[in-house]
Amino acid sequence: MTPFVTTSKGESRAILYGFWSSSCSWRVRAGLNLKSIVFEERNIDIVKEQSQLTDKYKNINPSQKVPALIIDGQTLVESMAILQYLEDTRPEPRLTPNDPLQKARMREICETIVSGIQPLQNIGLKSHFTTEYQYQQFTKYWCDRGLQTLENLLQKTTGLYCVGDQITMADLCLVPQLFNATTRLELSLDKYPTLSRLYKNLLKEKVFEETHPKAVRPKP
Numbered sequence: 342m343t344p345f346v347t348t349s350k351g352e353s354r355a356i357l358y359g360f361w362s363s364s365c366s367w368r369v370r371a372g373l374n375l376k377s378i379v380f381e382e383r384n385i386d387i388v389k390e391q392s393q394l395t396d397k398y399k400n401i402n403p404s405q406k407v408p409a410l411i412i413d414g415q416t417l418v419e420s421m422a423i424l425q426y427l428e429d430t431r432p433e434p435r436l437t438p439n440d441p442l443q444k445a446r447m448r449e450i451c452e453t454i455v456s457g458i459q460p461l462q463n464i465g466l467k468s469h470f471t472t473e474y475q476y477q478q479f480t481k482y483w484c485d486r487g488l489q490t491l492e493n494l495l496q497k498t499t500g501l502y503c504v505g506d507q508i509t510m511a512d513l514c515l516v517p518q519l520f521n522a523t524t525r526l527e528l529s530l531d532k533y534p535t536l537s538r539l540y541k542n543l544l545k546e547k548v549f550e551e552t553h554p555k556a557v558r559p560k561p
């Protein structure tokens with residue numbers, strides 16, 4: 342597999358294996374965008390074609406999930422490990438607060454989403470339920486419970502964004518999760534004023550406009 346794509350101008354660019362509506366892919370797409378890293382997104386259809394389950398893709402990501410990122414001659418998997426690598430190798434603009442307490446607050450929000458919500462509403466769980474209805478009830482319950490947790494946490498940390506006035510990894514996790522919650526899971530944010538305000542404002546930020554699933558969805 343080619344580790345880099347060399348463009349006609351001779352520069353190397355990263356390759357993101359992702360899916361347009363995947364929240365974990367969106368986290369990385371937004372991180373790349375914020376850090377102005379040139380990349381090409383290759384679509385791995387995790388819904389209809391289930392391309393993540395092929396042996397070819399398993400060689401790229403052993404977990405057979407998206408995203409995976411090829412950058413600096415390495416293949417990286419796990420969205421948060423990827424974001425941390427981008428942060429460590431391309432520190433500006435920063436995606437983490439400098440202050441240790443604020444950093445811990447940011448991680449509380451990230452973990453609530455990354456460990457506490459997303460895995461419990463992942464599309465990969467669907468085939469393990471007897472009915473579509475059971476799957477939907479399960480995913481909605483855990484997502485809504487996670488949203489309640491986020492609302493409580495964010496009331497203590499929020500400024501313009503999740504943690505103060507700086508876009509951090511917490512925002513990169515929040516926006517895709519709220520998109521999933523309000524579209525695929527059809528949950529309302531009405532009872533969550535902090536989440537509602539943040540989501541509305543964050544969607545207007547250039548980074549989320551440019552990386553929004555609607556902006557990157559492949560044409561049929």
Ligand SMILES: N[C@@H](CCC(=O)N[C@@H](CS)C(=O)NCC(=O)O)C(=O)O
Nearest residue numbers: 363364365387406407408419420465
């Ligand atoms: N912890 C992983 C989770 C990856 C993950 O669950 N990706 C989902 C899409 S958001 C996926 O590929 N689902 C397809 C499947 O499980 O078959 C990460 O953050 O990268």
